[in-house]
Amino acid sequence: MVTVEAAIAVSALLVAMWLGANGLTAVTEQMRCTDAAREAARLTARGEQQRGEEAAGRIVAGASVVIDTQDDAIEVVVSKRGPLGLPLSARAFAVPEPR
Numbered sequence: 001m002v003t004v005e006a007a008i009a010v011s012a013l014l015v016a017m018w019l020g021a022n023g024l025t026a027v028t029e030q031m032r033c034t035d036a037a038r039e040a041a042r043l044t045a046r047g048e049q050q051r052g053e054e055a056a057g058r059i060v061a062g063a064s065v066v067i068d069t070q071d072d073a074i075e076v077v078v079s080k081r082g083p084l085g086l087p088l089s090a091r092a093f094a095v096p097e098p099r
Contacts, residue, residue: 022083029060029082030090036060037078037092040067044074045094052076072096 036059043052044067056065056078063080074096079089 026082026084026086026088029080030088032060033063033078033080033088033090034092036063036065037076037090040065040078041074041076041092041094044069044076045096047097047099069096 036056039059040052040056043049043055049067049069053065053067056063056076060078060080063078066077066079068075068077072095074094076092076094077089079087082088
């Protein structure tokens with residue numbers, strides 16, 4: 001009986017560790033999405049939208065980058081599928097710099 005209980009305990013421990021590792025990966029990817037959105041918004045505010053899209057694409061590989069420029073505001077949304085299929089998304093706002 002002890003071996004069955006030990007096997008179940010070890011399996012449960014491995015599952016918990018696997019979920020924890022995927023959770024840490026998701027947090028890291030979310031921070032990258034936030035950084036990418038901020039950088040793209042900053043570059044777009046300076047008038048360098050193409051560089052902003054490229055930078056966001058390099059920071060978060062495989063992410064979708066949407067830049068919405070309106071009259072007085074710039075909104076950048078970076079989204080990606082994270083570990084275990086979790087949807088990760090970050091938004092950043094900026095005001096265009098005067099020329």
